[in-house]
Amino acid sequence: MKLKNVVELEDVQEAVRLIRSAIKDYATDPKTGKIDMNLVQTGKSVIQRKLQEDLSREIMNVLKDQTSDSMSFNELIKQINEHSQDRVESSDIQEALSRLQQEDKVIVLGEGVRRSVRLNNRV
Numbered sequence: 265m266k267l268k269n270v271v272e273l274e275d276v277q278e279a280v281r282l283i284r285s286a287i288k289d290y291a292t293d294p295k296t297g298k299i300d301m302n303l304v305q306t307g308k309s310v311i312q313r314k315l316q317e318d319l320s321r322e323i324m325n326v327l328k329d330q331t332s333d334s335m336s337f338n339e340l341i342k343q344i345n346e347h348s349q350d351r352v353e354s355s356d357i358q359e360a361l362s363r364l365q366q367e368d369k370v371i372v373l374g375e376g377v378r379r380s381v382r383l384n385n386r387v
């Protein structure tokens with residue numbers, strides 16, 4: 265493309281090609297190599313969202329199965345990783361807990377290493 269007063273067909277074609285290329289690069293899920301428009305719309309692929317939903321469900325199951333009222337964050341990480349085929353990072357667990365808190369399903373008490381988690385029994 266060149267700066268001109270008149271737009272020619274080849275300029276439009278090149279602009280369209282550049283836009284398509286940018287969208288393809290942006291919308292391609294790095295894990296699958298497939299185009300996933302959810303990346304464009306939400307910033308997360310369908311697979312990432314499903315994994316987060318599965319993790320949230322597993323957190324709820326672990327909390328429901330425990331005998332005490334609350335569980336330390338470190339114990340929750342340990343239990344989740346015992347049930348998982350792949351190692352789950354604490355940041356992923358924290359993200360899932362934040363979503364569960366927003367949904368009013370769990371309560372997180374304290375901060376740092378003294379943090380504990382319990383079900384919100386009001387729900």
